[in-house]
Amino acid sequence: MATRNGFKSIACANGLARVLASLTTVAWLAACSTPEPEIPDTPVEILYNNAKDSLQTGEPAKAAKLFDEVERQHPYSKWATQAQLMSAYSYYLVDKYDDAIPALERFIELHPGNRSAAYAYYLRALCYYEQIEDVTRDQGNTEQAQRALSDVVARFPNTPYSRDATVKLDLVRDHLAGKEMDVGRYYQTRGQYLAAINRFKTVVDKFQTTSHVPEALERLTESYVALGVFSEAQKATAVLGYNYPGTEWYQDAYALLMSKGLTPEGSEAEPPIALVDPDQIKGTEPAPALEPAVAAPPSDIAPAPDAVPVDPVTGMPLPTQQPAAPPPPADEGPLLSTGSSDQLMNHPEGESSDGDQVLIPTGEDGTPAPQ
Incomplete structure (x- = not known):
């Protein structure tokens, strides 16, 4: 019993110590939280x-x-x-x-x-604007800032607050577009192209005035090519080339389409011209020449004779007609003379023309002899 009483006394002492410690802590906290x-x-x-x-x-x-x-x-x-x-x-x-x-x-x-309502709207927008986080964080305050700044521009268009809110509104939209691009790139690197396309299309449709649109169009081309939807890839590249022709994003998108044999205009690319190196064909053998056609050997069968005309009534062969003899040579006419053309053509009949006559020598058969 003494031992038990000893245990009881020790337990009571420990409990009392804990109570005192807790009371001290409460008093200290109350002193620290004393209201002003x-x-x-x-x-x-x-x-x-x-x-x-x-x-x-x-x-x-x-x-x-x-x-x-x-x-x-x-x-x-x-x-x-x-x-x-x-x-x-x-x-x-x-x-x-x-x-x-x-x-x-x-x-x-x-x-x-x-009269200070415009400033109240503007100050509320600034409170949200100052809380914008990095694109890797939640963008709830960024969306609140966009709504508050838009409210200032819509309600008080001709005030200094509206002009400053317009500038900040462009920065807020660019920030929201950057968030969409960050998420889209995350999906793209992991092969989730449909989710990435939705993010990139949001940038193109809702944030058209931001600096992220060229990259969004180029990454749309990459995602569509990865999925094999080449018609949509061509459309995205065409829009990119029309609006941002001098950017590196368009150069990359165009090169990607050309590597697939396509062009942004919606047609297939022309095949490249193959240049033949003469050194590569020196060792090749020339094509064999065609052998000349061999004449057919002469046949032992005699050709058929020419057909003989026959009388259609009697059936007897008709006499063959001999070719007509050539007509006798025509009279050569008077000899040429050295008179004038009028004298040669108009001299009276029976009279010779004036001037000496030039006789053309003839052979024994009457043909002109060579000079």
Whole structure:
């Protein structure tokens, strides 16, 4: 029993020690989490000026609390409306976007017609814009920034806020296109070409003004060629060549199509001309010459005689007609003379023409003899 009582006393002592340790920890945590003292009620002018002074002296965190106190202590004063916007701006300066965005949302909802509403929309867009992550991270804030910036441009088109929002909006879209390209390249390197095509087509369709479109078209060509869909590959390369003819992306896409025997115009490429090296054909044997045709040997059979004409009534052969004798030579006419042409043609009958006559010597048979 003594031993048991000893064990009991030891157990009680250990339990008491644990309770004391836990109480000490709770007290220490309570001391560390002691809330800051509340700001006593202060006239609105003094409280607002104190918050403004804190902001100007480089204490935006303190200024934000003072501006919130203005709204809490004097919710119906004319200073409360401005204090809401100034509080959001102070939180923005210290990168407390989770506090700034709800304050701006409340200001826009309660005071849509305020003259500072344009700035409230713009500051809300900046809060999302400043939280844009790298393309390898989630782009939820980037999409929020795109919607907020588009809202500024649509609602306040002729303000300085709209001009700056337009510039930032182009950067946001380029960033979103970069995210799509990063995911598309991931799928492409792993052979998941359909998923990659969907990402690249999103860039071409929704982000046409960004700098990622040429690469997206070239990678569409690569993916379609890998799948064997050559008609779509030709279309993508044609669009790339029309809009970005001098880029390296078009050169790569064109070379890829040519390697497959295709052109961007939708036709097959012309086959290359084969150049024959004379040195490669020196050792080849010439083609054998054709042997001349051998004449047929003479036949022992005599050719058939010519047909003999017969009388169709009696059937007797008709006498063959001898060829007609040539006509006698015509009279050579008068001898040539050296008279004029008129005298030769017009002299009276029976009279010889003037001038000496030139006689052409003839042979014994009457034919002209050679000179």
